[in-house]
Amino acid sequence: MDLASIFIHDTTWAFAAEIVIRVVVMFSMIIVFLRFTGKRGVRQLSIFELTIILSLGSIAGDPMFTEDLPIIQALLIMSIVIIMYRLCTWVMMKYQPFEDLLEGKSLYIVEDGALVLDKIKRGKMSHDEFFAEMRQQGVEHLGQVRVGLLETDGSFSLLLFPPAETRYGLPLFPKQYQVADEIDPKHCYACMHCGYVDYITEPDQQCVRCECESWAKALDSEIVR
Numbered sequence: 001m002d003l004a005s006i007f008i009h010d011t012t013w014a015f016a017a018e019i020v021i022r023v024v025v026m027f028s029m030i031i032v033f034l035r036f037t038g039k040r041g042v043r044q045l046s047i048f049e050l051t052i053i054l055s056l057g058s059i060a061g062d063p064m065f066t067e068d069l070p071i072i073q074a075l076l077i078m079s080i081v082i083i084m085y086r087l088c089t090w091v092m093m094k095y096q097p098f099e100d101l102l103e104g105k106s107l108y109i110v111e112d113g114a115l116v117l118d119k120i121k122r123g124k125m126s127h128d129e130f131f132a133e134m135r136q137q138g139v140e141h142l143g144q145v146r147v148g149l150l151e152t153d154g155s156f157s158l159l160l161f162p163p164a165e166t167r168y169g170l171p172l173f174p175k176q177y178q179v180a181d182e183i184d185p186k187h188c189y190a191c192m193h194c195g196y197v198d199y200i201t202e203p204d205q206q207c208v209r210c211e212c213e214s215w216a217k218a219l220d221s222e223i224v225r
């Protein structure tokens, strides 16, 4: 064991320059790849922050047990990642389109008690995912929700109707989110695909909004918090 080998090994200036290029390319590739998955960030982390964690994780781990990976190379890589992070953050602050490109935009999922159609059609997110998010915030049915916004970090922001303005809406809990077999013409029903609420006469009546044909009995209970 000799210290020069642990810290420097066979690092040349040419290879140092190569590392810079490699890091910039890989860093960009991780961002592009994560963006293409169509996913939002994971639990409070945006795609961009996730990229930092992925990059730093492997850089920090590998030199711990790889004989011919000198510390100085890891140090160089970490420095470049940090510089790129700072640089991107700075450009994102100055230039909005760059931020949208890297982190995506926040999306309206619910408006006035119904799901926003083009968002669910494009498969940005499954029903299950945002139903779960709303349930966790104590929402029983869509008629309680005025606005539901999907943030860039994957979290879900809600604005609710005041209790007195609660309307009929699509149930979000599994026991009530059931296809109605028999129709009570005096009761409201909600389209299970888009959340549109209407009086219907047939169990397989077509939704005027999304052309889907399954309905669940709508709820109008006020939210309790």
Ligand SMILES: [Zn+2]
Binding pocket: 191, 192, 193, 194, 195, 196, 207, 208, 209, 210, 211, 212
């Ligand atoms: Zn519908």
